[in-house]
Amino acid sequence: MVKKALISGITGQDGSYLAEHLLGLGYEVHGMVRRVALEDPERRVGRISHLLDKIVLHPASLESYASIFHVISQHDFDECYHLAAQSFVAESFADGFSTMATNINGTHYMLTALRELRPRCRFYFAGSSEMFGRVKEVPQRETTPFYPRSPYGISKVAGFHLTTNYREAYGMFCLSGILFNHEGPRRGFEFVTRKITSTVARIKFGMASELRLGNLEARRDWGHAADFVRAMHLMLQQEEPEDFVIATGETHSVREFCELAFAEAGLDYREYVRIDEKFYRPAEVDLLVGDASRARKKLNWQPTYTFQALVREMVQADLKAAEQRLEAKP
């Protein structure tokens, strides 16, 4: 029997890679999309434009329980991947109220509707390394206590506990993936990796002269999103629901990312990168590095991309896109 999967946040970086992966495994893939996106597909569903004739999109919003309930009532879903969220940490400092409301209520609505309508549907919650925040141990693993440092991190801790509670209180197959940073050419431009690689390309083609960044010494465990979505699927295939940390186990600074990315385009980052206080955060997460040994052992998962290969792919994709934009100009 063909399995049916529902993905919230299908238009995002992870949603698009996950949809491709599940289609490749023979799934029937459904996605929840905001109505505004459906009305403006060219601009808002770009990452899945190549999949539109293979997937089913449903209008729904994380702010509306009724819309989520309606989507879930339509099909007998086997698996639900809840990826939709306000996911930009800096924005959560600017507007903590809407981040908390959307992320916490959205997760609660998904779980409640599933419990009501599809209690046998397996549920994946997109947890985050931001839940570890001011880290209590290095590297961080499933048993490391949480200490979130942003409204976004706090909202993810709440989502994590909601997911655990539905598993324990109602016996549902619910789990959280605690994913460390994962990037790729489809990453949003507001996140530091894509901000760097897209600006490198603009500098290379004379469309920008500098790159303004905040904390260059912040360190992250950066993997590739295509590797990480494989782990999401594997988690839901376990016999018993259990949470997993997904990470590469390597940590690099924003400065190192800059150095490699500029070098990939034949440039020296020191000539272009300027520090701008505006991009510093009120509270920072300085050293995130994950221990994914549970996933390696139980899911037989491991990343295929090295840090260098990730940076190279992102820079090359942005160089190509910038060149095409230049050629398209009259």
Ligand code: G4F
């Ligand atoms: O790329 P970032 O904005 O990602 P961050 O905050 O680590 O969060 C991302 O990864 C999490 C873990 O998977 C997700 F939960 C979350 O949704 C998101 O996908 O920032 C990375 C680091 C930070 O320390 C930031 O202070 O880069 C530093 N940074 C320095 N200058 C900057 C900048 N970040 C951004 N976005 N822009 C800058 O100019």
